[in-house]
Amino acid sequence: MLKIGNLVLKVPFIQAPLSGYSDYAMRRLALDFGAPLTFAGVMLAKSAAHPKILRKPDFQPHEDEHPVGAQIFDNDMAMMVKAAKDLQDTGYDIIDLNFSCPTPKVVSRKRGGWMMNDPDIVLETYKRVRDVVTCPLTIKVRIGFDSSEYSYDYFYEIVSEVSRLGIDAITIHGRTVEQRFTGPSNWDILAKVKDEFPNLTIIGSGDLFEPVDIINKLKTSKIDGVQIARGAVGNPWIYKGLIDVWEGKPAPETPNLAEQAEIMKKHFDMISKLYDRKKTVWYFRKFVVRYCRLHPMRKHVLRSLIAAKTGQELIDSIDHWYSDNEKVKSD
Numbered sequence: 196m197l198k199i200g201n202l203v204l205k206v207p208f209i210q211a212p213l214s215g216y217s218d219y220a221m222r223r224l225a226l227d228f229g230a231p232l233t234f235a236g237v238m239l240a241k242s243a244a245h246p247k248i249l250r251k252p253d254f255q256p257h258e259d260e261h262p263v264g265a266q267i268f269d270n271d272m273a274m275m276v277k278a279a280k281d282l283q284d285t286g287y288d289i290i291d292l293n294f295s296c297p298t299p300k301v302v303s304r305k306r307g308g309w310m311m312n313d314p315d316i317v318l319e320t321y322k323r324v325r326d327v328v329t330c331p332l333t334i335k336v337r338i339g340f341d342s343s344e345y346s347y348d349y350f351y352e353i354v355s356e357v358s359r360l361g362i363d364a365i366t367i368h369g370r371t372v373e374q375r376f377t378g379p380s381n382w383d384i385l386a387k388v389k390d391e392f393p394n395l396t397i398i399g400s401g402d403l404f405e406p407v408d409i410i411n412k413l414k415t416s417k418i419d420g421v422q423i424a425r426g427a428v429g430n431p432w433i434y435k436g437l438i439d440v441w442e443g444k445p446a447p448e449t450p451n452l453a454e455q456a457e458i459m460k461k462h463f464d465m466i467s468k469l470y471d472r473k474k475t476v477w478y479f480r481k482f483v484v485r486y487c488r489l490h491p492m493r494k495h496v497l498r499s500l501i502a503a504k505t506g507q508e509l510i511d512s513i514d515h516w517y518s519d520n521e522k523v524k525s526d
């Protein structure tokens with residue numbers, strides 16, 4: 196069980212916010228496979244605070260997906276406050292403030308991860324948003340902006356102060372902002388922080404791909420939960436695997452080809468309902484790349500699926516490659 200404010204989650208595995216990926220379709224699949232909470236990708240507060248933009252379907256939570264979280268970033272505190280309140284009022288169940296995004300376009304505008312350079316602004320933003328929203332409120336940070344000592348001190352200052360303020364939870368990605376996604380995520384730091392702040396609810400992030408390894412990281416660091424990010428792209432089965440291993444069962448086998456095909460088609464069907472038809476095949480490709488990794492003939496399958504130009508061609512290709520193992524081997 197994982198408690199984040201008034202949210203009580205049966206298992207401590209959350210679908211991470213993933214910009215460009217964790218739309219309703221991905222979130223719905225994560226829920227179907229057992230994730231007790233999912234997040235939409237980060238939104239710029241200035242956009243989320245704009246009524247016309249907030250009313251767009253992409254920004255709205257769906258009725259059948261609660262609890263669902265929204266995440267925002269901005270260097271404008273008033274915008275963060277307004278966006279958080281508006282997102283809560285539009286139906287999101289939890290708000291997360293992003294101080295972790297390393298994208299150059301974001302960092303160069305002093306948003307997201309750049310803010311790890313300024314603990315005062317991070318803490319003031321958190322306090323002001325806390326004053327106006329009643330739903331659970333969390334923040335996501337990295338272990339510093341870069342590997343300098345003062346950068347770590349800033350990280351430490353943020354963690355100790357939000358802990359003192361009784362934050363609902365903090366998500367820590369065990370890399371610096373400067374590292375972006377290179378090098379291993381530092382789980383020792385997460386364990387150290389948990390040891391020092393045992394009452395702080397800590398969600399870990401970074402290099403979470405395999406159920407057995409994830410449960411091991413969770414148990415050895417003694418943190419409270421994890422955010423599954425790249426590990427869930429084209430692999431919603433990861434949640435079922437996590438629950439099995441968490442309950443002491445063996446890790447499940449890779450889903451068979453028929454199951455893989457069923458979920459890919461379901462995913463594509465949801466995407467087709469969410470977006471303009473012209474965009475769907477192209478948009479789905481980034482998921483196809485990941486789904487194919489589970490197929491024994493991934494290179495051939497990927498080449499064929501990526502070549503599909505229409506939805507029907509994609510479905511035909513899935514039907515061909517995923518119909519049965521024996522046929523595929525002789526192709």
Ligand SMILES: Cc1cc2nc3c(=O)[nH]c(=O)nc-3n(C[C@H](O)[C@H](O)[C@H](O)COP(=O)(O)O)c2cc1C
Nearest residue numbers: 211212213214236237335368400401402403424425
């Ligand atoms: C394509 C992509 C988009 C991401 N978008 C977000 C985002 O919107 N908000 C966020 O907090 N983290 C975002 N992240 C970071 C992930 O949530 C996660 O913290 C990071 O990928 C480390 O976990 P992993 O190594 O298990 O993937 C993104 C990562 C990737 C690869």
